[in-house]
Amino acid sequence: VKAGGRIWISIIGLTLFESVMDFTQPVFLEAVLNFITKFNKDAPQDVSLGIILAFSMFIAVVVGAFVGCQVLQISKIYGLRVKAGLTSMIYRKSLKLSPRARREATVGEISNHMAVDVSRICEGIAQATLVISSPFEVAIGMWLLYRQLGPSCFMGLGVVILMTPVQGWIAGVLVRAKHKKLKAMDGRVRLLTEIFSGIKI
CATH class of the missing domain: 1.20.5 (Single alpha-helices involved in coiled-coils or other helix-helix interfaces)
Structure with missing residues (x-):
């Protein structure tokens, strides 16, 4: 944690920012649809507003995709560093095992620790962003659905819980x-x- 504290702070910040960008897209889309609806009526709005909304939605998509790629790259690189460090530590420890420990720990167990367990930790670090962003995304998503559907949106949440x-x-x-x-x-x-x-x- 001490070695990767700054990296985790950047990952958390970028992940939350990516979530915000993802949820701004439907908000801008709603605004564009409202603009089109009002534009077809007797009191149309200025065309420049529609251009600004469409351009803003495009920027949100591009920025969200870019930030998402950065989060994935940073987490993968950090996971590979952790994997290399753990593999090296297990290998050095296996060379210093006492005779009693060698009888208890087989070569297969050591190989599993180096090949499987370390890889699982590396994959867990890459997937940790989902643990960070999921509660935030669920809360924002439910709020947006409640605005559109009302209390009926909680039926989907109930199915997920069940x-x-x-x-x-x-x-x-x-x-x-x-x-x-x-x-x-x-x-x-x-x-x-x-x-x-x-x-x-």
Whole structure:
């Protein structure tokens, strides 16, 4: 955290700014549609207002896409740095294991830590922006929907809440499957290590 504090501050700031840009697009679109509706009536508004609204919506799309790419790039680079540091740390630690620890920690477990667990942490860092922006986006999205649909917009939120246990069950199944996969990988690496050791002898 100390090493990447500034990076996380920039990621959080850019992520929230990207969310704001994403939600300004429907606001500008609503304004453009209202302008077109009023323009076709007896009291049309100035054409320059429509041009400004359309240009503002275009700028919001471009800026939002640019900021989103920057967030993805920064988080990926930071994740790769963390991955390199953790892999190096695990490798150095594996070289200094005591004989007792070597008997408890197999080569397969160490390989899984270096290949699977570290990669998962790296992917988690890249996906952490969703954890940061999701509550903010849900709140703003519900507010915009409430303006358009009224209380009926909460039906969609209720369906999402009701589906949460199903999503949790699916996540549990996936986690158990990954644990079985890691055990199989551990056994495979252990078997190959024994085979290669026998070949050396």
